[in-house]
Amino acid sequence: GENVEQHPSTLSVQEGDSAVIKCTYSDSASNYFPWYKQELGKGPQLIIDIRSNVGEKKDQRIAVTLNKTAKHFSLHITETQPEDSAVYFCAASRYGGSQGNLIFGKGTKLSVKP
């Protein structure tokens, strides 16, 4: 089955710097890759997603890149702000599958220092 590895587990950056979180997946049939932000005591919030027919997607300060050959995808946050501090999870699934189950990485705790 699918396995998703996420690095780093913790990341501390200075406000205004960029943050990059990387994930690798094992199932070459996976074709949907969402990223979620989870604040303490809350449910995960979808922040951006990408499908395998696209190599990069941007939404303001957030971007995701996908390398299908290497089977890895990354989240890039530019001009970080203290409110970006949270745990970020990557996930992978097969679009169109009967279940569409998301397989999550272990999460990255991002701390943005003012």
Add this chain to the structure above:
Amino acid sequence: GAVVSQHPSRVICKSGTSVKIECRSLDFQATTMFWYRQFPKKSLMLMATSNEGSKATYEQGVEKDKFLINHASLTLSTLTVTSAHPEDSSFYICSARVTGGTDTQYFGPGTRLTVL
């Protein structure tokens, strides 16, 4: 759009009692909903997939008689933890997928269950 609610947000119960958690899609229909469990500082663990009008599909190692799932309508799924024990204490989160939409899952705010 795509808002998912959960009720209650927190619940404390005694060992041996049952607790029901509701998951609702507020502004869309969801044929498929998912139930996850999350331990402190850990990732989300899928417990089961709930399909409206049919039996839930449980992940390996999840006791279906202990975690009863009912998905009676296109906007409501419930998880009942039966005969709860302290080891069932956890953060339970549901998600929902838009009927006829993509594989995007929208998550609820979670329910913190504490079993004394």
